[in-house]
Amino acid sequence: MADERILVIEDEKKISEIIRSYLERDGFAVTVAGTGAEALHLLKDCYDLIILDLMLPDMDGESICSSLRGFSDIPLIMLTAKSSEEDRIKGLGLGADDYVVKPFSPRELVARVRAQLRRTKRGEKKVLSFNNGTLRIDTLCMAALKAGEPLSLTVTEFRILLLLAEKPRMVFSRLQIVNAVQGYDFEGYDRVIDAHIKNIRHKIEDNPQKPVFLKTVYGAGYKFIGTPD
Ligand code: CA
Secondary structure, three states: OOOOEEEEEOOOHHHHHHHHHHHHHOOOEEEEEOOHHHHHHHOOOOOOEEEEEOEOOOOEHHHHHHHHHOOOOOOEEEEEOOOOHHHHHHHHHOOOOEEEEOOOOHHHHHHHHHHHHHHHHHOOOOEEEEOOOOEEEEOOOOEEEEOOEEOOOOHHHHHHHHHHHOOOOOOEOHHHHHHHHHOOOOOOHHHHHHHHHHHHHHHHOOOOOOOOOEEEEOOOEEEEOOOEO
16 A cells, blocks of 8 residues: 655745654655645645645645635644634634644654544545446545546536535435535526536536436436446
């Protein structure tokens, strides 16, 4: 099995190098991003856990965390000099799994990384697989594969597909879909959802006219009809 991959988002080189050396010594594969922009770019790849410094030169860690949580359940440990209870609660409210205050013990950080990874492994299925592996959805990496080939879905397309695939055969109305993936509705959302579904079908179906995964339920909405493996 490949090493577990950790993305460290931290602009202070001294700190990121200490974290890197401790994690690598423990067998992790470490990638460091020094800015928020670099981090968002690197997040297109798949990691097992993220360590996120809250104060970055170009953007604050909170906004990285909340945008990440829009599409991924990847374990995230916040690292910060902000130590007030309010800051910690805010961080956890944004979806951080744990919170480490600077200055910190690198060994304790590694222990917390291990604890988070154990939790993930015990948790829900990470990969959903349908129709004998024809379609696979990796919820941690936000990736979907068709016959083993990665599909280039947008974040919204991925979230719609996951929403439906998590509950096979359940009919979702367009309003339910827009609420679940955007968090609000807006004028014309039904046509927007139809357009997203059309795009997803073009990517996941052999014949979008005869879908075997995303079926239209006339007058009601859409449902996922793949067979779980
Ligand atoms: Ca910093």
